[in-house]
Amino acid sequence: xxxxxxxxDIALHLKNHGIRPSMQRMAIMEYLMGTSTHPSVDVIYxxxxxxxxxxxxxxxxNTLELFREKGAIRVLNLDNKxxxxxxxxxxxxxxxxxxxxxxxxxxxxxxxxxxxxxxxxHLVEQTDVNYTGVCAECLGPNVIR
Amino acid sequence: xxxxxxxxDIALHLKNHGIRPSMQRMAIMEYLMGTSTHPSVDVIYxxxxxxxxxxxxxxxxNTLELFREKGAIRVLNLDNKxxxxxxxxxxxxxxxxxxxxxxxxxxxxxxxxxxxxxxxxHLVEQTDVNYTGVCAECLGPNVIR
DNA sequence: GTGCTTGCAAATCGTTTGCAATAGC
DNA sequence: GCTATTGCAAACGATTTGCAAGCAC
Numbered sequence: 592x593x594x595x596x597x598x599x600d601i602a603l604h605l606k607n608h609g610i611r612p613s614m615q616r617m618a619i620m621e622y623l624m625g626t627s628t629h630p631s632v633d634v635i636y637x638x639x640x641x642x643x644x645x646x647x648x649x650x651x652x653n654t655l656e657l658f659r660e661k662g663a664i665r666v667l668n669l670d671n672k673x674x675x676x677x678x679x680x681x682x683x684x685x686x687x688x689x690x691x692x693x694x695x696x697x698x699x700x701x702x703x704x705x706x707x708x709x710x711x712x713h714l715v716e717q718t719d720v721n722y723t724g725v726c727a728e729c730l731g732p733n734v735i736r
Numbered sequence: 737x738x739x740x741x742x743x744x745d746i747a748l749h750l751k752n753h754g755i756r757p758s759m760q761r762m763a764i765m766e767y768l769m770g771t772s773t774h775p776s777v778d779v780i781y782x783x784x785x786x787x788x789x790x791x792x793x794x795x796x797x798n799t800l801e802l803f804r805e806k807g808a809i810r811v812l813n814l815d816n817k818x819x820x821x822x823x824x825x826x827x828x829x830x831x832x833x834x835x836x837x838x839x840x841x842x843x844x845x846x847x848x849x850x851x852x853x854x855x856x857x858h859l860v861e862q863t864d865v866n867y868t869g870v871c872a873e874c875l876g877p878n879v880i881r
Numbered sequence: 882g883t884g885c886t887t888g889c890a891a892a893t894c895g896t897t898t899g900c901a902a903t904a905g906c
Numbered sequence: 907g908c909t910a911t912t913g914c915a916a917a918c919g920a921t922t923t924g925c926a927a928g929c930a931c
Contacts, residue, residue: 613904613911632895647913652896654911668866671811671819671920673895686858703851707865710842712872713831719866720852721813727857758886758929777920792888797921799886816895818920 608663618643619654623664623678629685629694631673669694669721684720690729697722753808763788764799768809768823774830774839776818814839814866829865835874842867 601621602612610616618639622630630638632651639646655676658664667675669687675694677685682704684697699720708715746766747757755761763784767775775783777796784791800821803809810822814832820839822830827849829842844865853860 611905611910615912645913648895649897649913650911653913666816668813668816671813671816674816686855686860689861697855699852703848706848707844710831710867712875713867714870714875715867716834716869717867719864719868721864721866722855722858722860722862723864724861725859730857730859756885756930760887790888793920794888794922795886798888 605663608658608661610657610661610663615643615646615650616654616657618646619651620658620663620678623676625678627679627696629667629675629677631675633673635676667694668719682718684722686722686724686726688726688729689723690725693726695726750808753803753806755802755806755808760788760791760795761799761802763791764796765803765808765823768821770823772824772841774812774820774822776820778818780821812839813864827863829867831867831869831871833871833874834868835870838871840871 601617601624604624605612605616605620619635622635622638628634632648632655635651636646636648655664655666658676659666662680665677665680667677667685669675669685679696682699682701684699686695686697687693688695697720704718707718707720746762746769749769750757750761750765764780767780767783773779777793777800780796781791781793800809800811803821804811807825810825812820812822812830814820814830824841827844827846829844831840831842832838833840842865849863852863852865
């Protein structure tokens, strides 16, 4: 279920983004890369606290901001309440299920992104595609769609 | 510059969405429909206060939530700090200029939305496309792009 | 009068900030 | 030792909530 990433790879991954590794930074990045739940600061905190009892939320905020600056993570603006974080930096969209609240990755063909990014006169640096609706699981197996 | 909408049209517009008109509701909707700046609650408040000195932020929050429920406005999740509101409910994208901070409407061809909305097994209810970058005005007239 | 609407004041809560303690070279 | 990192505690600020006053049919 939870992919075990060798610690050394995480350290290398951070270095490749110009980030000096530390226990906290590696733990946070390891969690982000091993999950696809797009966790919030609080979820990250609760998940890591048992193994790092002295961890503070401030460190998580600091670290995530550093990761964002360095382009090592993506920050999700899906509602205006809770910021969520994504360890997957390759281009993909997000689907928010209003029934179960889960956030799913959605792969979109490259050519659609190419079309989207053809904005005359603008310098496009990031393109976010966010869906809202009801996911396959919540629609159930017997629903005719 | 600022389009003057006849009050009667605003009242009708609200009724068409199942919203009972009131002075406050009409003023808020009139402002939202007459601007393309995607204002926040505070901007709406500051704009309307001179004409409605007893207006409260709470009423604006209540009203915008009502509008959202009834599908009369769109709520923008562009950063996780400030919620912005859009009186234009037809399908269009948003461009956030990180230089000037302005948010521009971007028209996207229907066929791209059609392609985007073809998500197998999912019930797609809303599709948000948000760009971040630098806008034409901030790039300047002499920039070779 | 009854139910909807408004708005004041206080509470809430995710996030930020100031600053002191700690760790790593 | 010096700089970067961590983390506690307090501050901040957008939004929500409780509730009483006002309005409309």
